[in-house]
Amino acid sequence: MAAPIEPYERASLELERPIQSSSHRILLSPVREVNDEIRSESIIRPAVEGVGQLLQVNRDASRSAARKYYLDQLDERNAVILFRCTGRDCGRSNVWANQIFNEARLYGRDINQDYLAAAYKDTDGVLHLVLVYTVTRGNQREYVWVEQLTTGPDAVVPGFSTGSARIRGPVIVSWSGGVTFQFDYDAAARRQLQEWSAEPGSQVLLNSYTVLGDDQSLADAMDRARQAADSLATLLGKSGVSREQIVPVIIGPAVRFEDPSRQGNRIEVKVVSQP
Template sequence: MSVCSSRHSLSSRLALTLFASLLPWLQAEASVLLAFPQAELEEERVRSSSSYRVMLSPIREVGSELRAENSVRLAVEGSGQLFRMAPGITRQDARRWYLEQLQNRGASILFQCSGRECGRSNVWANQVFDLSTLYGRDAQQEYLVAGFEDGEGGRWLVVLYTVTRGNQREYLWLEQLQLADDAVLPGLDGEGGRLAGPVIVPWEGSVSVSFEWGAESQRILDSMASDPNARIVIAGFSGLEPGETLEAATDRAERAANTMSDLLDRSGLSSSRHIVRAIGPLVRFSTPERPENRIEILVIRPPEGSSGNE
């Protein structure tokens, strides 16, 4: 009896040792992006669901109900990880680290927001992610969803949320979710990762056009368009105002698109790479993150082996 017990104990220890040795490999299988090295992993959760909800628009809470203009439910397998930035390191540093990896994988940005336009931080923390540590300042938060295909044809969704808490600590929540083969997600087009974007830029004005355009948007676009052979599509949209003709509305959209082209050219993204199109009010698709008066910027990478002159 003593011998059997000893053998059982030895077997258990061997099994635990084997599991411990395999754990990093199992965790790596659920992750495709390298972890930001200047942050501490505080918590990790398994994400396995046949109907996992991913937000693709700003959120709000009505009563106790979570509302979003655009969201999807998908069958996923993956992980969620909570990172705390090391002293002297900002959440923007970590965000850039992951954005660069996404760009290198040809990821498409499906939705992004920053600050108060995302909604209330406590709703993201408690209702979306179920993680109170992420409750921070509404003005100091960013949210991004991107998708890409890996080298074996698997499709991945990356959810990135960063926030600064009231105590000045900065956190990043990262979800890496592999989609089921039959999952349908608009924006993952199966074109080998050649399309990236859109970056959505609201605009206002008529004769003089102004944009909601900041350093973070510029960094994202620079990363998306880092291939010098990639083309940059700048599409101008506009609403049809009372008493306005279709031609006048389209002209406003064209002025906005040309102004954005000039801005990008001055920022270092040469106008020789631009394709400018005025859509005007011809496409009716308006949500809080896609207002009627907006610019949508897409980046089209060349096929492999191509010089980029499509």
């Protein structure tokens, strides 16, 4: 099994908490609190074991440097970033601190926080999940919370493929409409695809799925999937993804998944890097 990522060296370890759970809550989208309930569009609850660490960043360092350290370590392990957010896009810091991580020292200003969730497989085939949350408190002290977890081989992790490390994604983009299309394509997903597709020679696969209506022909369903892929390709072009990089894969209703996050009219975007 791969050695865990060492704590950021320019920080002090304030707390280390063992984590062992048959249903550990991991958020892959911004958090909201509605009537004292945690709401997030994408939450997984795998069985995990591992450790959580609370770090206080030294005054001569910064949480941005700490975040970069963990991103570099994840990159060395060919990890896939499942979700990333910054500032108010993450939701309320109070909820992350007291409801998600159960650590009051992580409560800071909503604008001064960030979060990422990542996954990678080590050389033994063990799936690792890594969560990194950083925040600046009102007294200007900066903290980092890191969870390093392992989970079973049957765990379903949206956005992580067990195949080639050259294939990143999918980023799942739900859509609605017909003549014109509306896409559920937030800023975090846009930044993620921009980063992946910026690598020289990378190709962007648009795997387009549709639901077959009761009164709809297969040809019509396939045509809607094709039009949705063309519309998303145009949208991606406006955010810097070259049309020459894009490869539409029209699947329509031909393939079904049990995973609840992979249902309905959607385009699953994957990025394939050069060998």
